[in-house]
Amino acid sequence: MKVSCPHMGHLHWMLDDLFERLGVDYVKPPPTTTKTLTIGAKHSPEFACLPLKINVGNFVEALELGADTLIMAGGHGPCRFGYYGIVEERILRDLGYDFKFIMLEPFDDGKWAFYKTFESLSPGLSIRKLWKTLKASFSKGRAFDEIYKRSLQVRAYEVNRGDTTRALKEAEQVLVPAYTPEEIEEGARESLAIIDAVDQDLDREVLKVGIVGEFFLLLEPFSNFGLEEILGPMGVYIERSVWVTDWIAPNRDNKIYGFPKQLVEEKAAPYLSHNVGGEGRETIGSIVLMAERGFDGIIQLLPFGCMPENIATSIIPKVQREHDIPVLTLAFDEQTGRAGLVTRVEAFVDLLVARRGSKLALAGAATATDAATKQPSLSKI
Numbered sequence: 419m420k421v422s423c424p425h426m427g428h429l430h431w432m433l434d435d436l437f438e439r440l441g442v443d444y445v446k447p448p449p450t451t452t453k454t455l456t457i458g459a460k461h462s463p464e465f466a467c468l469p470l471k472i473n474v475g476n477f478v479e480a481l482e483l484g485a486d487t488l489i490m491a492g493g494h495g496p497c498r499f500g501y502y503g504i505v506e507e508r509i510l511r512d513l514g515y516d517f518k519f520i521m522l523e524p525f526d527d528g529k530w531a532f533y534k535t536f537e538s539l540s541p542g543l544s545i546r547k548l549w550k551t552l553k554a555s556f557s558k559g560r561a562f563d564e565i566y567k568r569s570l571q572v573r574a575y576e577v578n579r580g581d582t583t584r585a586l587k588e589a590e591q592v593l594v595p596a597y598t599p600e601e602i603e604e605g606a607r608e609s610l611a612i613i614d615a616v617d618q619d620l621d622r623e624v625l626k627v628g629i630v631g632e633f634f635l636l637l638e639p640f641s642n643f644g645l646e647e648i649l650g651p652m653g654v655y656i657e658r659s660v661w662v663t664d665w666i667a668p669n670r671d672n673k674i675y676g677f678p679k680q681l682v683e684e685k686a687a688p689y690l691s692h693n694v695g696g697e698g699r700e701t702i703g704s705i706v707l708m709a710e711r712g713f714d715g716i717i718q719l720l721p722f723g724c725m726p727e728n729i730a731t732s733i734i735p736k737v738q739r740e741h742d743i744p745v746l747t748l749a750f751d752e753q754t755g756r757a758g759l760v761t762r763v764e765a766f767v768d769l770l771v772a773r774r775g776s777k778l779a780l781a782g783a784a785t786a787t788d789a790a791t792k793q794p795s796l797s798k799i
């Protein structure tokens with residue numbers, strides 16, 4: 419059995435680890451590229467969400483590499499995510515591929531079914547061993563999330579452009595071989611130390627921007643053109659509201675984000691008091707939280723046509739007014755181009771710089787356009 423799953427940001431580190439522990443032959447799809455999206459867009463309904471098109475592209479590329487068993491996360495309403503697996507399977511069968519399709523439903527929807535799914539991949543697997551395995555792989559996933567989170571902050575202060583990205587690559591390689599709980603703990607410490615060792619100018623004045631929105635767009639750098647790596651070198655300190663291990667944790671304690679789901683929902687309640695699917699409610703709650711924490715601005719990312727995020731988008735003007743915080747909304751589909759995105763982001767950063775109104779911003783006329791060489795001049799975080 420050769421098993422494959424679509425990519426979702428850095429989830430593959432955890433899957434590498436999990437399948438190795440389970441003794442499953444894992445066919446990792448090639449990294450997502452324009453070719454992947456072109457394949458997915460060609461075979462998917464035009465109005466399907468962008469993540470579905472990328473999933474289809476990943477699956478086709480994995481099948482071409484010999485995968486014969488495909489796993490897709492399941493789910494339920496109110497948005498279209500719960501139908502993804504069914505639609506994707508139909509598309510791939512219509513294309514003539516022969517494979518076994520497994521929907522992995524959420525743990526909370528049935529613990530026995532969840533266990534049986536893994537047992538079908540690794541016959542003889544006991545519940546105890548599955549639990550131990552998931553715990554170990556999950557803790558490794560947390561360690562990866564921690565280094566990515568730290569890099570979003572360090573990059574704004576780096577002295578030599580690109581140092582944080584280079585350190586991140588090194589830190590990843592420290593974590594990859596970690597296997598026992600002790601090794602994972604040690605690897606987590608060591609990898610964070612590598613990121614922290616990046617030469618930083620801590621006196622630099624930086625902007626503080628929150629990134630919120632639909633989970634796939636936030637987690638998968640290909641889908642957002644590596645937005646975080648565009649913003650960081652402009653001197654923008656970033657926090658984002660969705661992290662892969664927070665997203666898959668059954669209790670949604672949001673350990674990486676730092677704010678539990680319940681608090682985020684309370685913050686959203688005056689504007690949106692019920693679940694609209696995806697991260698719609700969380701987007702609103704996170705904007706309120708970030709505004710209260712003194713962020714300079716927010717960028718909301720969504721796939722074109724995403725129902726939950728479009729609901730959030732219609733509420734955002736009221737949140738912006740009441741919390742006095744600028745929000746830039748960016749919708750993505752297969753037609754979106756990088757140049758247009760960069761122009762909009764630069765203009766937004768310019769606006770935030772002007773808004774801060776610091777004397778350095780005015781004196782230095784530091785614009786986001788030349789931010790590649792000059793940092794916007796702003797008050798310190």
Ligand code: SF4
Pocket residue numbers: 467468469497498499632633634695696697721723724725726727
């Ligand atoms: S959250 Fe939005 S993009 Fe994601 S599956 Fe639901 S509707 Fe599609």
